[in-house]
Amino acid sequence: MxxxxxxxxxxxxxxxxxxxxxxxxxxxxxxxxxxxxxxxxxxxxxxxxxxxxxxxxxxxxxxxxxxxxxxxxxxxxxxxxxxxxxxxxxxxxxxxxxxxxxxxxxxxxxxxxxxxxxxxxxxxxxxxxxxxxxxxxxxxxxxxxxxxxxxxxxxxxxxxxxxxxIHNGVPDERFRIPDTSETDTVLAKRGAWRAGRPTVGTLANLKPVKNHIGFLKAARRVLAEVSEAQFLIVGDGPLRADLEAAAASLGIGDRTTFFGEAADPRPLLAVMDVFVLCSLHEGFPNALLEAMAAGRAVLATRNGGCPEVVRHGRNGFLIDPDDVGSTAGQISRLLRSEDLRASFGKAAR
Missing domain, CATH: 3.40.50.2000 (Glycogen Phosphorylase B;)
Structure with missing residues (x-):
């Protein structure tokens, strides 16, 4: 043939x-x-x-x-x-x-x-x-x-x-949770990272549409509620210097790690307790699917195709990208409840 x-x-x-x-x-x-x-x-x-x-x-x-x-x-x-x-x-x-x-x-x-x-x-x-x-x-x-x-x-x-x-998908076997000891070692060299702290992360190219500034503003409010929290941003792009400066000006620079580009996101997703996607617009984001396949508790923007995979209150939370207060509140709620994170993570897979 x-x-x-x-x-x-x-x-x-x-x-x-x-x-x-x-x-x-x-x-x-x-x-x-x-x-x-x-x-x-x-x-x-x-x-x-x-x-x-x-x-x-x-x-x-x-x-x-x-x-x-x-x-x-x-x-x-x-x-x-x-x-x-x-x-x-x-x-x-x-x-x-x-x-x-x-x-x-x-x-x-x-x-x-x-x-x-x-x-x-x-x-x-x-x-x-x-x-x-x-x-x-x-x-x-x-x-x-x-x-x-x-x-x-x-x-x-x-x-x-x-x-x-044709919805995006991820091969299930790729997202079995790997050992994170090596990841912790790599991240520890980045200065702000401390193994064992509750971690809120995101994975996206550093472009305006991904709304990392919204993530950072929510992070500042979370830190006021959960003082031991830390934040991990995976991805690179033209806004990196501006976002690093914003983190410093918001007073969370010492709790925020900018990892840069990662061809394989699995070890980084594995150290996140909560995954957040604050994008202004999305189609059907691979990063969200990867986080869910990795069993993470997720918050995703309430637009585009995200509501087609995230069922609010069942396998994650949907958020309005411009509502920093609500986003921070839901993140803090997840950080305080290991049972809720586990429930969302199991349902997400």
């Missing part, structure tokens, strides 16, 4: 939820049926070695933008490559790759799948028009939650039966 050749197109392979999702998808893909390869628009990134190590070819176009003479030339080369290699399907992830992928597929005469995984950050008229163009021209548009599917319909340019909802 001829294998189905799929070209996965993505902006870059940095450490992020979408990129980790793609890496896990490629690991689980049936190689007797599918023959995958990956192409990055901009640059490779740290997950490229992980993917290529599984025998999946990884290439890069090296584009800074998806318009202009250089981009158009790359588009034509990609279309020729698709025809030459007999690619059957282009499956794209993230805004720029969705546009480029649908365009290249049309030129090459093959089918395309565009994946949309958030509630839309396209604020300009041009970006909104581009998103509707993708909706019209991709053969299938996947959404990672019912909330994202509704958003795609609101964008326009698409019939409902063209949208396929």
């Amino acid at each position: 001829k294998k189905i050749k799929i070209l996965y197109l993505i902006d870059k392979l940095e450490v992020g939820g979408t990129q980790r999702h793609l890496s896990q998808l490629l690991a689980a893909l049936d190689r007797q049926v599918f023959q995958p390869e990956v192409c990055c628009l901009q640059r490779l990134g740290p997950l490229a070695d992980d993917i290529s190590g599984r025998g999946v070819p990884v290439s890069c176009l090296g584009l800074k933008r998806i318009y202009g003479p250089r981009a158009y030339a790359a588009l034509r080369r990609l279309a020729r490559r698709i025809r030459r290699e007999g690619i059957d399907v282009i499956h794209s992830y993230l805004f720029s790759a969705n546009i480029f992928g649908a365009w290249a597929a049309n030129l090459a005469g093959v089918r395309s799948i565009a994946s949309k995984r958030d509630m839309g950050f396209e604020t300009t008229r041009l970006h909104k028009r581009a998103s509707r163009w993708v909706n019209r021209n991709a053969h299938i548009v996947t959404a990672n939650s019912q909330a994202v599917a509704r958003h795609i319909l609101e964008e326009g340019g698409i019939a409902g039966d063209k949208i396929k909802v």
Whole structure:
């Protein structure tokens, strides 16, 4: 039987939820049926070695933008490559790759799948028009939650039966709780960390939409109620220096550890007593699923796809990202009750 050749197109392979999702998808893909390869628009990134190590070819176009003479030339080369290699399907992830992928597929005469995984950050008229163009021209548009599917319909340019909802998932065996002694040793070198203290953590790239400033403001209130608490922020990004300064100005710098990027979040999730996601917008966050799979007690933002997996008061708490007082109160409640944390963690798995 001829294998189905799929070209996965993505902006870059940095450490992020979408990129980790793609890496896990490629690991689980049936190689007797599918023959995958990956192409990055901009640059490779740290997950490229992980993917290529599984025998999946990884290439890069090296584009800074998806318009202009250089981009158009790359588009034509990609279309020729698709025809030459007999690619059957282009499956794209993230805004720029969705546009480029649908365009290249049309030129090459093959089918395309565009994946949309958030509630839309396209604020300009041009970006909104581009998103509707993708909706019209991709053969299938996947959404990672019912909330994202509704958003795609609101964008326009698409019939409902063209949208396929495929929720994110995590392999259960990956999130069995590991021994944390080595993690404690690594964290102890970061200065603020102390093993044995009740720990509130979050896992997300340090970008405005993830609302780490809301997390830090809630952390200050928690510390006033639970004096032995400490806070762990896993992830990196353009706001790191600003957030470190904010933690210091809020008086919690000596209780807050900024770990940075982590390709494998399991050992860090294992030391968290409570996991918090304060994002302003979410599609269906992998970090939340990973925390729940690890048996953590979770608080998640009450928007996007989070309410599709967190049942308030049953396997976690839903919070309004701008309600710092309520968020802090729920965190403190969980820190004070080991039984409630255990109950939420068991139900979350």
